[in-house]
Amino acid sequence: MLKLGKIRIEPIVEHNVPVYRPTDMFDEATPQALEPYREWLEPLALCPISGNLIMPVIAYLVRTDHHMILIDTCCGKDKNYAEPAEWHEPANELWMTRLLSVGVKPEDIDFVFCTHLHSDHCGWNTRLVDGRWEPTFPNAKYVISREEYLDTEREGSSIFTDNVLPVAQAGQVQLVDLDYRLDDQVWLEPTVGHSAGHVAVHLRSKNRHAVMCGDLIHSPLQLAEPRWNCNSDWNIPKAIETRLTFLDEHCETDHLILTSHFPLPSMGNIVTGKFGFDFNYVDYCGCL
Secondary structure, eight states: OEEETTEEEEEEEEEOSBOOOHHHHOTTOOHHHHGGGHHHHTTTTBOTTTOOBBOOEEEEEEEOSSOEEEEOOOSOSSOOOSSOGGGOOTTOOHHHHHHHHTTOOGGGOOEEEOSOOOHHHHGGGEEEETTEEEESSTTOEEEEEHHHHHHHHHHTOHHHHHHTHHHHHTTOEEEEOTTOBSSSSEEEEEOTTSSTTOEEEEEEETTEEEEEOTTSOOSTHHHHOTTOOOTTOSOHHHHHHHHHHHHHHHTTSOOEEEOSSSSTTOEEEEEEETTEEEEEEOSOOOOO
């Protein structure tokens, strides 16, 4: 558990394995282009054996004075999305086991904040009960930006029909503006680019500030090469603009950055470094 003023933050890790070849994620990340960064990235962010990027999948449990909140819900159980296979093992109960192990049951969650609606960020929104997808967190409001919901609805993929539509049909989706504010401790920031309605989630308590950045940056490699875009980005120029703005704004501050896919412990501060930007990870060994 990590304390941010009076807020408690716990990363709940679902996966931590090498998955993508660098060029699967970033077209520019050829072996030649990657060579200057290899020593810097290995072994935590780049597996020296397989050569694949190590990208955990993480949700954050946030306990404020008033609410129990989840930010994103990882890949889920009984989902069979195609890639990467290591992230979508249909019978994977590990994430739920880890949530329960910190003393939190699904019915305890008040809000689920979705940074965006890709399969590795909203999978546990629902679970299969008697052949039907039902909301995993029966008492929660699922906070989703209106733009993200509508764009994903238009796509009509199984991610929407499995992970989002059942929650909407249960009356638990709360569609909000990109700058929605829950209270003085929790609010959203528009970080559009990776998806049409992507948001970052800000947390503040006692002058301490944290931001869960979702997928506006995927890997430490993008600290050195912030103009290298993830191949799944929705709008490449906007994603670059968003990433550069975010890095400039938070570099050399005490703002705690919570990432979705950086190596464990996946939390830290953006600083200047040898290759431009770098990341100082928190001195924290309690990740579940």
